[in-house]
Amino acid sequence: MSMAEAVLQGEIRAISRLISKIENGEPDALEQLKQLYQHTGNAVVIGLTGAPGAGKSTLTNQLISNYLEKGFKVAVIAVDPSSVFTGGGVLGDRIRMPQVHKNLYIRSLATRGYLGGLSKAIGKTIKVLDAAGYQRIIIETVGTGQSEIEIRNFAQVVVVVNTPNMGDDIQTLKAGIMEIGDIYIVNKADLPEADRTVSDLIKMSQIVGPKHGGWMPPVLKVIAADGTGVPELVAEIEKYYLYASSAGVLSMNKLAMAKNELMEELKEAILAEALQKLQENGKWEECSSQVAKGELDPWTGAEHLLKCLKQ
Amino acid sequence: MVLQSGEKKIRVLISKAGLDGHEVGAKVVARALADAGMEVIYTGLRQTPEMIVDTAIQEDVDVIGISILSGAHMFFLPEILKLLAEKNADDIPVIAGGVIPVEDIGELKKAGIKEIFPAGSTMQEIVSYVKKLYQERQD
Numbered sequence: 515m516s517m518a519e520a521v522l523q524g525e526i527r528a529i530s531r532l533i534s535k536i537e538n539g540e541p542d543a544l545e546q547l548k549q550l551y552q553h554t555g556n557a558v559v560i561g562l563t564g565a566p567g568a569g570k571s572t573l574t575n576q577l578i579s580n581y582l583e584k585g586f587k588v589a590v591i592a593v594d595p596s597s598v599f600t601g602g603g604v605l606g607d608r609i610r611m612p613q614v615h616k617n618l619y620i621r622s623l624a625t626r627g628y629l630g631g632l633s634k635a636i637g638k639t640i641k642v643l644d645a646a647g648y649q650r651i652i653i654e655t656v657g658t659g660q661s662e663i664e665i666r667n668f669a670q671v672v673v674v675v676n677t678p679n680m681g682d683d684i685q686t687l688k689a690g691i692m693e694i695g696d697i698y699i700v701n702k703a704d705l706p707e708a709d710r711t712v713s714d715l716i717k718m719s720q721i722v723g724p725k726h727g728g729w730m731p732p733v734l735k736v737i738a739a740d741g742t743g744v745p746e747l748v749a750e751i752e753k754y755y756l757y758a759s760s761a762g763v764l765s766m767n768k769l770a771m772a773k774n775e776l777m778e779e780l781k782e783a784i785l786a787e788a789l790q791k792l793q794e795n796g797k798w799e800e801c802s803s804q805v806a807k808g809e810l811d812p813w814t815g816a817e818h819l820l821k822c823l824k825q
Numbered sequence: 826m827v828l829q830s831g832e833k834k835i836r837v838l839i840s841k842a843g844l845d846g847h848e849v850g851a852k853v854v855a856r857a858l859a860d861a862g863m864e865v866i867y868t869g870l871r872q873t874p875e876m877i878v879d880t881a882i883q884e885d886v887d888v889i890g891i892s893i894l895s896g897a898h899m900f901f902l903p904e905i906l907k908l909l910a911e912k913n914a915d916d917i918p919v920i921a922g923g924v925i926p927v928e929d930i931g932e933l934k935k936a937g938i939k940e941i942f943p944a945g946s947t948m949q950e951i952v953s954y955v956k957k958l959y960q961e962r963q964d
């Protein structure tokens with residue numbers, strides 16, 4: 515049985531191995547993915563983003579329980595940063611998800627220096643889990659850098675996790691935050707000031723106005739620590755997904771996602787081919803050292819290399 | 826190749842089996858392995874053998890490291906090995922550390938635990954042993 519066939523049967527070891535192959539950039543992974551692709555497109559992908567410590571993992575654990583109870587097969591991809599210095603990392607999101615269930619699969623991915631703040635493997639990992647039959651795929655981002663924006667490229671529903679006591683800062687919150695989420699929650703609503711944070715977020719979302727012409731992102735109070743507000747959150751996630759499907763938002767996003775995916779693959783393939791050629795004929799080293807010595811500026815250098823490629 | 830950010834990383838699971846609430850030792854080991862460039866999946870306290878084996882398989886780890894202080898190692902460690910075998914995953918090596926009396930070490934190793942690191946083992950010893958195990962699996 516090929517790896518792809520085993521994945522389609524839901525074999526956990528095959529799924530795990532294939533995700534590792536993807537992470538490690540092994541060429542064989544693409545052959546498997548090609549076989550899996552036609553079986554994808556059934557999962558609802560939910561992105562959770564929010565500052566470090568906001569309670570994303572604790573909330574993910576609650577979503578897991580809720581969806582498992584409803585009979586769904588659930589997968590989680592938890593992304594944690596790799597150290598810039600050592601390349602290693604302690605991936606600790608699972609601490610908050612101490613669950614074993616035949617319908618649950620959890621995978622931790624390190625960013626491995628990927629600039630987007632997610633993992634370079636994220637798109638393909640989603641495809642594997644989707645093909646394996648997981649119906650709800652939850653992605654926990656690192657919550658910093660570009661990850662909040664980048665998650666839009668992969669998730670159909672984006673939930674932004676806030677906490678109380680962001681105080682006056684909320685006004686100066688990163689511009690654009692209100693455009694990222696489909697749903698906003700104020701987690702740790704057991705702490706003081708939760709109501710104020712809720713009303714601040716509502717005010718801000720009113721300034722931004724409804725998304726896609728008809729969806730006013732709701733602001734919900736949640737206590738991930740004990741599950742308060744989680745059924746309401748799940749209901750909103752499902753409601754948004756239905757809205758987005760019927761309003762054509764998802765098919766619009768699909769085209770954007772397809773372009774994004776093709777662009778990434780193409781960039782990589784073209785660059786790899788170009789660099790290989792330039793390294794073989796020595797132009798890459800030649801040009802680099804000229805720029806390093808100050809004999810050539812990098813812009814003329816790049817133009818020169820491009821010309822070499824076209825020959 | 827210049828572009829491949831994809832590069833094989835050693836992935837290790839560090840788990841605490843048993844009911845005791847001390848995780849300092851396990852955390853120090855996790856940190857040391859991460860500082861050596863590895864990806865360490867850290868699950869925290871009170872893991873059952875089922876949780877440990879499921880996590881190891883889902884995370885596709887190269888090595889499983891178990892920290893035990895509760896004295897229940899003669900139950901937990903063989904149980905983990907048994908479950909790994911049941912799930913066709915007994916190719917994943919298991920090492921253990923914590924409070925494990927010398928007289929039990931022989932029996933645990935005979936059962937299939939690769940190595941035991943009793944209290945007082947250095948981080949360097951653990952890091953290089955994990956690297957060695959990883960290398961052996963590649964060959």
Ligand SMILES: Nc1nc2c(ncn2[C@@H]2O[C@H](COP(=O)(O)OP(=O)(O)OP(=O)(O)O)[C@@H](O)[C@H]2O)c(=O)[nH]1
Nearest residue numbers: 565566567568569570571572610701702737738739
């Ligand atoms: N008071 C309170 N604390 C909470 C709640 N939810 C989570 N926490 C605590 O917040 C801390 C961080 O929770 P995590 O779930 O690890 O947060 P996270 O966003 O996943 O953190 P990172 O992955 O490190 O970014 C933990 O100590 C949780 O126990 C809540 O509803 N109320």
Ligand SMILES: [Mg+2]
Nearest residue numbers: 570571607654
């Ligand atoms: Mg987390």
